[in-house]
Amino acid sequence: MRPLDFWIMMLCCLGWGGNFVISSWALSSTPLPPFMLGAIRAVFVIILMGVYLFRPLPKKFWLLLCVSVAVGFAHLGFLYTGLQTAPASGASVVAQMVIPMATLLSVVFLKEKIGWVRGIAIIAAFLGVCFMVYEPGALSLDWGLFFIFMAYASLAIGSVLMKCVGDIDWKVYVAWTAVVLLFGSSITSIVMETGQVDVISNSPMPVFIAAIYAAVIVSIFSHGQYFRLLQTYDVSVVVPLTLMMTVFATILGVVLLNETLNARYIIGAVIILPAVYVIARRQSSSKTVIDMAEP
Template sequence: MTGRDFIILMLCCLGWGGNFVMTAWVVGINPVPPFMLALFRAGFVLAFMGLFLFRPLPKRFGRLLIVGLCVGPLHLGLLYSGLQTAPASASSIVSQSLIPMSTLLSVLFLRERIGWVRALAIGIALTGVLIMVYEPEALRFDIGMIYLLLAYVAMAVGSVLMRTMPEVDWRQYVAWTALLLFALSLVATSLFETGQVAAWEQAGWKLIVAALYSALLVSIFAHGQYFRLMQTYEVSQVIPLTLMTTLWACLLGVVFLNEKLYLRYMIGAALILPCVWIIARRGAVPPVQED
């Protein structure tokens, strides 16, 4: 991976990590229905990127919609449903299932090869993340955990499919994913959620700030560049680097939410950082081409 793309991916992870803090800042104080927040987020994305909906449709438009459905409404719908009951720390652990699932799918369907150096680095970095987020009392069975696992299955499938669309513009991907998310979030918040007016009255400008942050720094920048990087590099090279998201989320929580700096955070960081550099240095291969 080039130095430029490595820095871009690290900035994506910073954006994703900051989104956890931003959402906790809004939802933790004000009970904002999650699909209402997703609706605002998608609306802002469409306001900035909606013009790309009117470009000529890409050759693999059907596959683009499947990717958008997997990483947009399906992933977020299952994620939000799971987070309603699953403990936060346990949710962080389940989220790491994305790495082995996507790596396995890339080997099975994209015929990627995972050398022992990369495999070892992925394993050590994943261990570092688990050390950071592990809380034994949180690992109890909850139906929300099933929803979370399915959410990351959807994300893994969508991520692998991204690799098979090298010619699709990332801006079209962002726009169509936002349209799908907007439509399904509108239906979901109308049918399954209540208290939207009260949430707006309590959250007010904080809801707008959180939705704008998610739209600009997460959906447009982070997800857009993630899509581009997936077109360029192996799935097994890009996704393990997203482990930095957990590190950023913990550090930002300490700085902005006054959370406690645990020893396990420092141990986890010491394991993650060198492994992330090793994974990034593994050689990239050309995108998958299909007839």
């Protein structure tokens, strides 16, 4: 992976980590219906990126819609629902299941090769995350954890499907994902949720802070660049780098929410950072060998 793309991916992880903290704050500080939050987020994205909806439809438009459902509506709906009740440490552990799920899917359906060095690095990074976020007794039986698992299962499926959509501008992808999210979240909110008007009237600040942040930083930048990087590099290279999201979420939780910086956070980060470096560098080395072999 090129150094520039690596640092862009780190910024994506920083954006996702911030979203984890801000969304948890918004959903816990007010009785905010999660699908309503998704719909408001989509509205802001469409306002900013709606012009790209008028470009000619890509050849595999139906597959793009499938990706939008998996990464947009399904992922965010399950995520916001789970964050209402799931313990933070348990949610962080379950969220990392996207790594083995996406890696396995990429090997089975995309015929990607991982290699033993990168495989060990992925396992080490995953164990580092588990060490960082595990708290004895935190993984209690909670439907929120099930929804978190479903959120990242959807993200894993969508990540693999992204490799199959062809050469599509990431801005077109972001715009259409927002349309799918708005359509699905609005209907689901109307049918299954209540109190939307009361939340907007009584506690508008958490709603709009979370929605605007998610629209600009997460949907437009992070998801847009994530889509671009998945078109450029193997799924088994890009997805493991999302482990850094937990590192950034932990740091932001300490800085913004005054959470305690435990020793396990530091030890976990020490394990994760070199492993992430190996994952990215291993792809660069392999790519260099391939390029040198080509006439």
